[in-house]
Amino acid sequence: MAGGSVFTNGSNMNILLQNQQTPRGYTSQPLDSLFLSSSAPFFGSRSMLSFEDVDGGKRCNRSFLNGFDMDENGDDGMDEYFHQSEKKRRLSIDQVQFLEKSFEVENKLEPERKTKLAKDLGLQPRQVAIWFQNRRARWKTKQLEKDYESLHHSYQSLQTDYDNLLKEKDRLKAEVARLTEKVAREKQEGKLDESESEKNGLKESVMKKSMVDSVSEGEGSKVSIVEACNNNNNNNNKIEDISSARSDILDCESPRYTDGVLVRNDAFEPEYQSDISQDEEENLLPPYIFTKLEDVNYSNPPHTSSTYQFQEEEDHHALWPWSY
DNA sequence: TTGTGTTTTATTGCCTCC
DNA sequence: GGAGGCAATAAAACACAA
Numbered sequence: 001m002a003g004g005s006v007f008t009n010g011s012n013m014n015i016l017l018q019n020q021q022t023p024r025g026y027t028s029q030p031l032d033s034l035f036l037s038s039s040a041p042f043f044g045s046r047s048m049l050s051f052e053d054v055d056g057g058k059r060c061n062r063s064f065l066n067g068f069d070m071d072e073n074g075d076d077g078m079d080e081y082f083h084q085s086e087k088k089r090r091l092s093i094d095q096v097q098f099l100e101k102s103f104e105v106e107n108k109l110e111p112e113r114k115t116k117l118a119k120d121l122g123l124q125p126r127q128v129a130i131w132f133q134n135r136r137a138r139w140k141t142k143q144l145e146k147d148y149e150s151l152h153h154s155y156q157s158l159q160t161d162y163d164n165l166l167k168e169k170d171r172l173k174a175e176v177a178r179l180t181e182k183v184a185r186e187k188q189e190g191k192l193d194e195s196e197s198e199k200n201g202l203k204e205s206v207m208k209k210s211m212v213d214s215v216s217e218g219e220g221s222k223v224s225i226v227e228a229c230n231n232n233n234n235n236n237n238k239i240e241d242i243s244s245a246r247s248d249i250l251d252c253e254s255p256r257y258t259d260g261v262l263v264r265n266d267a268f269e270p271e272y273q274s275d276i277s278q279d280e281e282e283n284l285l286p287p288y289i290f291t292k293l294e295d296v297n298y299s300n301p302p303h304t305s306s307t308y309q310f311q312e313e314e315d316h317h318a319l320w321p322w323s324y
Numbered sequence: 325t326t327g328t329g330t331t332t333t334a335t336t337g338c339c340t341c342c
Numbered sequence: 343g344g345a346g347g348c349a350a351t352a353a354a355a356c357a358c359a360a
Contacts, residue, residue, distance in 0.1 A: 088333050088354040111345090130334060133347075138332095140348095 091131070095121050099128070103135050 091099070098121055102113070109117075109132045118125040 090332060090355065108347090127333085129346080131332095134333070137348080 091121075091123075095123070099131055099135070103132065103139075107132070107136055107139065 099117070102117060106113075109129060114125045114128050114132075117123075118128045121128070123131075
């Protein structure tokens with residue numbers, strides 16, 4: 001925009017702008033009265049000029065300056081002269097409200113609309129364009145802030161869930177440890193019982209052996225049993241011994257359950273080895289432990305106790321892909 | 325009153341589209 | 343190549359605490 005055009009006519013100024021109160025204590029005056037006559041030239045290197053001198057030291061209404069674009073002034077000498085009093089002028093509340101409403105309708109500005117707005121508001125089309133440009137920038141910033149808040153909220157929510165899951169995991173781990181310890185303790189107690197009975201019943205075992213032999217030979221007669229009993233050095237309470245011997249024979253081959261947990265009676269085995277498979281051990285645990293974990297959608301649902309290790313790092317990455 | 329931080333207006337340079 | 347958009351930035355205007 002070259003040339004020396006001067007904004008000298010306020011006839012285009014919309015009635016809206018007249019007698020307005022400017023945003024922060026500026027006194028507005030009827031705009032027409034503030035427009036200079038055609039013989040009063042404006043000079044300046046920029047689009048805005050200070051009119052403090054013109055207005056008796058007070059700030060005059062900005063509106064009549066708004067149409068003054070630096071590109072329209074080519075006088076360098078006068079530009080230098082006015083440079084020191086060069087000021088930016090803010091738009092009035094009414095102008096801003098008008099522009100805001102227009103922005104709400106459409107945040108892009110077609111040339112026709114720009115021209116009309118400029119005409120209605122008494123601004124240069126360029127000023128309107130600049131205002132829309134800056135307004136779009138502010139809107140974008142606000143949108144970014146909103147998006148950030150939204151994402152931050154989602155992140156915090158997910159993090160809370162994750163923390164809760166970690167606590168649940170720890171709780172379940174402790175539960176597993178407690179149950180494992182309980183099972184081991186009960187196994188140990190079962191061993192101790194057998195040791196004591198072993199001590200007390202060495203001679204009983206001899207008798208048992210005889211009785212088993214007798215039975216296995218198919219001689220389950222009363223005489224055989226009595227003879228077997230007679231092999232026992234203790235001849236007292238023969239019938240009672242026979243009964244207990246039978247009972248022990250049966251007991252030593254029967255599975256024993258304690259608190260619903262299978263405890264293998266291994267009194268006659270040289271070395272105890274658990275016959276309870278890992279699967280059986282897991283089956284002894286409350287079912288919700290695993291269903292709960294699977295609900296979390298871990299990549300490797302724990303089928304065995306050996307896989308009952310959380311791949312924490314990996315899962316954390318899966319949950320928070322953006323946090324690393 | 326003054327220093328400082330924020331907001332608003334405007335410029336500049338680059339890019340894209342027609 | 344001109345028009346228009348955008349990001350970055352400058353600078354005036356403004357708010358506010360000390």
